[in-house]
Amino acid sequence: MLQDRLYYQDPYRTSFTTTVTQHSVDEFGRPFAVLENTAFYPTGGGQPHDTGHIADIAVVDVEEVDGEIRHYLENPLTAGGTISAEIDWSRRFDHMQQHTGQHILTAAFVELFNYPTVSFHLGRELVTIDLATEHVSNDELRAAESLANAIILENRLIEQKWVTQDELSAYSLRKQVSVDEEIRLVIIPNFDTNGCGGTHPSSTGQIGSLKIISTEKQKKNTRIHFVCGNRVLRQLGVVHDELTNVARLLSAPLGQAADATQKLLDAQHSLEKQLEAVNEQLLDVEASALAGRKTTVIRRVYSGRSMQELQKLARKTLALREQAIVILVSEDGEKLQFVASRTNSLTPDMRTISAIALPAIEGKGGGSASTVQGGGTRTMPAEDLAELLERSIPVHA
Template identity: 55%
Template sequence: MKEILYYQDTMLREFTATVVRTGIEDDGRQYVVLSNTAFYPTGGGQPHDTGTINNTNVIDVEKVDDEIRHYIESDASALSGEVHGKLNWERRFDHMQQHAGQHILTAAFVELFDAQTVSFHLGSEQVTIDIAVDTLSSEQLAAAEARANDIILENRPIETKWITDQELDNYNLRKEVAVTGDIRLVIIPDFDYNGCGGTHPTSTGQVSAIKILSTEKMKGNVRVSFVCGQRVLAELAMRKTVLADVARQLSVPETEAATALAKLLATQKTTEKALVAAKEELLAFEAKTLASSDNNIISASFNDRSIQELQKLARFIVAERSDAIALLVSENEDKLQFVATRGAQVQTSMKDLAAKVLPFINGKGGGSDQMVQGGGERIISREQLLTAMQEALKCQTPKQF
């Protein structure tokens, strides 16, 4: 492992090597094994490199047993002899920035709060570490971020060293290593000593910056999401664009956008409350008008009335007329919905009514003897459904109604 090119020189972008063998996985993926490689395989929380071998795209890299397999898009058997490998350097350097930034931020949490990292994930947009604590305050997050950025600004070297497990006691490691034999240490002098098989830049300054974005509870730990290096600039650009758009729509300077938005939301909540109250009054007025009928069966059909609105209207009607039944139907796009409610003086079962009319619309419904609601396909008109409901009532005995 010591002689692998990505460990010999993590800044190596291109290399030459000899094809050792080619092969095809059971799933059809074709791969090539080289005499040496600068392509990093997936492992230790760091994603694999991509790039080209003789202008053939390398789309995945995995370590299988004792060999590193480069999975390519074209026919692997076409590669032989000496080949030229070229990394997608933008991807590799991004991974190195994020991975080194994780070491720095993790060490800052340990140094300041003795808060250990128990897991790490390098995603395509953000990096996460799970910290073994119940909570992290905003002050603690700010302090860890500031300490991490101080280490970056100091541009300390990031060194690597191979040792044996017998030599581990000579180093103050941040956490125990899980491997034996040859062990690779990644060292930021006087700050962090850690066993790691990933790739990192040669100095902390190359990480550029660290910015914590958010936290969340995760299985008894606190998950911290952050970005490093070029991703900080990308995140800043995205947030600047969003903030500028919000400020433009609010017609205020960006610095006043939060205050203006809070005022707008407060106004909206007030307006929504007033609108709800106005709708309640309108429904009550509509119910009084419908309840003024001389009939004990009060029927009405509508367009685009929600089932909740029908239920409220029906309750208002029977509150006005305890001796009446309210039958309400609404046509909503490609479906029909209905509500049937009885007043306090009425004994007729609304569940029996629903059972008789639901087959007309291939529908489903539910409720009680006092009130039912249902809906189904618009295979008859709303007026025909209302008529079917009225006919179903007539079939019940006078004693029931």
């Protein structure tokens, strides 16, 4: 029976002796052992498996397969009969803290806002729940976190009961249970009753604390990232180290890092505006030089110019001429980009030259009768592409 398993009888038990009933390999060649009874929790219900050692061989995974618990081992087990085993307590207790914290936070969102949890994941660094709502406000997050921590600090006893289907009606369940037999309830009195097969501490105070880290949209749900217990301290340490490094880079006290960062961002924004103005002036000068050429077709090749710059330079150049066609090409590594544009006083359909040039560079592009642009692979030198574009003009004005 499930309730006879050692991890249910005493989730604080870390070592035990038992009998090996089977040792074999699965279809993937992974060695495993089956024990007469076990304190190793198998992956299930959103909670990861325990790790530890059996007869000094590392347990790397624990799964329930067809009703038997397989302990997957780093190396094959050769011993038979009675053996000693020990679980990794720090991992087990961490999972107990995170899983019970999830029960409490889930219940807090239901209690305060009627937002049910539709999924739960206990990860290596963070824990997540998905709430059945598209938006959770900051005020709601703070309220749920505050209620959860209040329940934790009250150090309420956590009851774990095995009941039958007939006995379920006596309990107010947060959601319907998914099994018909050997139903296990985890109860936080006057707050939450939930069917669960995970391991939990004996009181809420052992969770320590709970902290919501972030949220994200997940289809029509909202995913809440949070941590409990010792993970809160680890997260605090990470954040403190990062802020300390930021403050050092800014030559500012830790408490003034945000103000110093804002000043730096303001200065950067101001410099970007100045640089943009200078670039505009340089483009004006460059356009003036191009427009001064005594040819109808103005052709120029560049290196490392963006499409936006090419388009802007073409517009500025044509604005200074009554009749002209501008062909600008830029090469950047193994890529080519071009812009070809004309004044409205001329008639060539620039899409004609684009249709010839794009296949030659295995590229894509678009535009109108007066202006086209595109990009592709550097199948030829940039100057050759510029010449091809000019030769493809159907009529020179």
